[in-house]
Amino acid sequence: MVDDKFLERLGIEKGTRKVVNHEERGRVLRAMDGCTYKAAAGGSLSNSLVALARLGSSRASSYPELRIAMAGSVGSDPLGSFYRQKLHRANVQFLSKPVKDGTTGTVIVLTTPDAQRTMLAYQGTSSTLAYDSDLAEIVSKSNLLIVEGYLFEFSHTIEAIKQACEDAKKNGALIAVSASDVSCIKRCHSDFWDIVGNYADILFANANEARAFCELTSEESTVSAARYLSHSIPLVSVTDGMHGSYIGVKGEAIYIPPPACIPVDTCGAGDAYASGILYGILRGASDLKGIGLLAAQVAAVVVGQQGTRLRVKDADRFPTYDISSPSSPKSSTGGGDGNYRGPKRAVPPSLEDLLSDCLVLPLRLRFYINAKPAPPSNSKMLEGPLFVTWKKATNGSEPRLRGCIGTLEPRQIVSGFKDYALTSALRDRRFSPIQSKELPYLECTVSILTEYETALNHLDWEVGKHGLIIEFTDPDYNVRRSGTYLPEVAAHEVLRYLAGWTQLETIDSLMRKAGYNGTITESLRKKIRVTRYQSTLYTMHYGEYTAYVKKNRGEINGAPIVNGFKPGQ
Template sequence: MRVNSGSMGKEKGGFFWDSSVCSSRGSSSCSSSKGDEFESEEEEEEEEEEIDEEEVGAPSFSVLPDRWDVLGLGQAMVDFSGMVDDEFLERLGLEKGTRKVVYHEERGRVLRAMDGCSYKAAAGGSLSNSLVALARLGYKPIGGPALNVAMAGSVGSDPLGGFYRSKLHRANVNFLSESIKDGTTGTVIVLTTPDAQRTMLSYQGTSSTINYDSCLAGIVSKTNIFVVEGYLFELPDTIKTIIRACEEARRTRALVAVTASDVSCIERHYDDFWEIVGNYADIVFANSDEARALCHFSSKESPISATRYLSHFVPLVSVTDGPRGSYIGEKGEAVYIPPSPCVPLDTCGAGDAYASGILYGILRGVSDLKCLGTLAARIAATVVGQQGTRLRVQDAVDLAESFAFNLESSSVGTDVGSDHISSL
């Protein structure tokens, strides 16, 4: 892995718990009184979370740091989540359990139909989940200084763009990209029926366009680890932006990490994925199905085989396999990481949390692969054992404190670079 020497080291998966209530209730096709109670619980939980963030002393971004420990490039989407019944879906002609791309008019029609329902909004996305977890793990100078975490992407100058930026900022993640004038921010509407099936409507807005400009080049050049969200490969011409950003990361000796994101996305954009994975990636994050898709393996192949194969091309490979555990691969070999014990409540966000643990371990100088994976597995288990996709503030602080003794004995210094990974 390539990182500027001296810039870091020892001294240095229910959806949307972090949300705001966006409407009152009242429609029989939407949430019932049970949903109203749930909404009140969410509001109370958010108030407690805000207090916790103040207590741990999240640094202000009124003055930007000279360097970013991690910069993520991904889709900036606001998630709207609500409970509806089957009649609601039938009335709008929506097929239950599917995901579809919608345009401005259909999005407006669905949101108008939800008026009077109980629903919530959140700065959503897989990448933002990982970045928020990482920022919360790094709030306090435990094992090193507080971490500087940022995201780049595309939001409009509309109220939703301001909402997204504000939500991330409150979670100690700075959204660095300028708003697109007169642009519209992308949204995902998640409609959950009583049988727990989710129907998802995605509106791209300006998030479908991410251009490589002097602003993006400048922040990439001041980054230690640059993370590319795999969902970006779905966007037209974005591969050009990704390549140029990865080239800048290489030039400035930053690490490049890629999240696989989705099997169907990999299958549709296989060559583009390998253009980045094969030429630029220092780290790849995938689940077992995504890893097999990257390898063109059948479902009969084991996750450890896919991990070993990928590690011939990428210095560090992280593959999760749900309740069966995970694997960390390097140089054609793989280390098995048993799952961390927990009582599962919600698996949404588990992989995002695991990725944050790997990044946190690297930034804190953890050199042992087993230790690195165990750290990530504990963080993932914490998220699986709660309702909501994001690591809570106090849980993050507790986890960071429990890992401190491992960091003190780590043999890795401040230069966590490509040579280090290849020598593991």
């Protein structure tokens, strides 16, 4: 523990991280004579891995133990041996061999009475990370790869990071990147986005780091940064100290309130938070709000102690934390509800119940009737990407879109029908929620997506046959953008306008849908990565639904059907 005057005497700015050389490190250590300090095997990534290992091996957990390993660079000196031994005792395997005659890197963490930490990093051998065949084999068999942001400061490690990400991606592993430090992001902004935009499934950052990623000013809110980043990265975790944290998904931000705690040392708080997020994901939890609350509790424990690592006795109480079911607290302003559904509007329960029944049951039955081969009655539900589309037609007019939401990730088809039927009917932000009076005029279509293929170029697909997923880098903001059109979208425009959409018009429209507002050039089109797919459609009109219900039940929700609609609506 040091005071502000100590930092001032050494000319060190409080709350920052500075890279120092061997001489500067010696000067600080000499100035610390007489101070109380403790040697610990630390580091951002290792802090997260130790916490994750302790959560994953807790005596209170009913899950199999998580197997955690770390690749890094340490010297053959006593500090290197100390580091490896500490990780081994924490159930984290250290994969890399020590660098012969190398000096292990160190970080001096200076904590002031207000719990702020100032870090002085001496790189030592940490800049010599090697990605060899043995490490590549381990990465190719892993479920999760985590890349520490500090590595981006070393230009020759970028290729190693890319190769590791490629190997992980081929195996279907999740890839997480920690932002690590504002100054590091600013110095290595292009390299960060090259990796994050092309590979990352998860990004961990604090508020200032998130703003640095987006090149936003300090006046911009944390939630704005979380939303911005979540357009390019599937899941974004942004911590903001005593103000709480946000989990960003698909342009929305779920607010996670901070637990009550008395801060002792904030060093390692973000690392602990990341371990909680990763623990929830690896255990298969789907409720992001619940995962975020767990992560915040883990971070609060570390903030309330001296030292950066989650203790075993504290880890034992977290695996029983309920992250298996959707949490009840409301989401943040304009944020999601914790289940990838977008902002939730106030809808009369009776309407939601009716929509839950309306069309969905017959659609499920129709899918099973048409599925070839038909699934056994006791088998697991079929899985696949799906979209649910609602359209409305009045007085014989052409059906008009009233909502369309789905997922490109595999979902259990039967449960997915119900979830996305409700979500697209009530929570598509482009439209007002469907009202009960509209039900007689509705039709519902479920699109089951199949036959995924990587297109040779942006024109290697057919209008009306293929759906498209495009991915490209926005040259104006250096961010990754993506979007999808179902096969029927371009085909619908062909019928509507006779001349129809050409392939280029479809691509250009999809780029706009993805959020790109700049000039569309042929060279930019050629840089687009296109995945094409096909879909099988299952459609039912409200009239078909009422006929089905009348045949099987004779009524809807307890009231007889009159002219295809329930009286009193």
